[in-house]
Amino acid sequence: MEFQISAIDPAVVRELLKADDAGRAPRVSVDETGGAPVRCCLRKAAAGERIALVSYAPLRRWAAATGADPGAYDEQGPIFLHADPCPGRAEDGWPAAHTSPRVLRAYSADGRIHGGRVLPEGADPEVALKEVFADPEVAVVHVRAIEYGCFHFEAARPALT
Numbered sequence: 068m069e070f071q072i073s074a075i076d077p078a079v080v081r082e083l084l085k086a087d088d089a090g091r092a093p094r095v096s097v098d099e100t101g102g103a104p105v106r107c108c109l110r111k112a113a114a115g116e117r118i119a120l121v122s123y124a125p126l127r128r129w130a131a132a133t134g135a136d137p138g139a140y141d142e143q144g145p146i147f148l149h150a151d152p153c154p155g156r157a158e159d160g161w162p163a164a165h166t167s168p169r170v171l172r173a174y175s176a177d178g179r180i181h182g183g184r185v186l187p188e189g190a191d192p193e194v195a196l197k198e199v200f201a202d203p204e205v206a207v208v209h210v211r212a213i214e215y216g217c218f219h220f221e222a223a224r225p226a227l228t
């Protein structure tokens with residue numbers, strides 16, 4: 068596999084549910100109708116589930132783990148998480164709940180934006196990710212919503228063991 072798709076790590080979810088990346092408490096509500104895209108398991112919330120709206124800085128956290136310095140590319144934005152314990156992601160590959168259209172924003176190993184592309188409705192997302200990762204300078208890709216720019220999940224090159 069040329070890339071690995073990751074939900075937000077459960078340890079990070081626990082941190083964000085105490086104080087988000089902006090230093091604020093989460094805003095917890097009940098998703099009455101269901102459908103909020105939760106980033107802890109990469110599915111949509113079911114009707115009646117408690118969700119938390121938090122501010123998340125995905126590149127900052129990736130950079131801290133890799134030693135990169137994203138500088139001005141460090142940003143934070145809103146995401147939904149389950150407010151109650153979540154078992155995490157249950158599948159591999161592109162999450163069915165996060166269909167196109169999306170934006171694929173690529174970053175180099177030093178934490179700088181290194182291109183991007185729009186994933187139009189109906190496009191094969193795994194083919195698009197393979198094309199983005201064909202550039203050896205791309206270290207990580209953030210998949211984002213077109214309409215709001217919200218972070219959905221990360222795709223990275225698999226760790227070499």
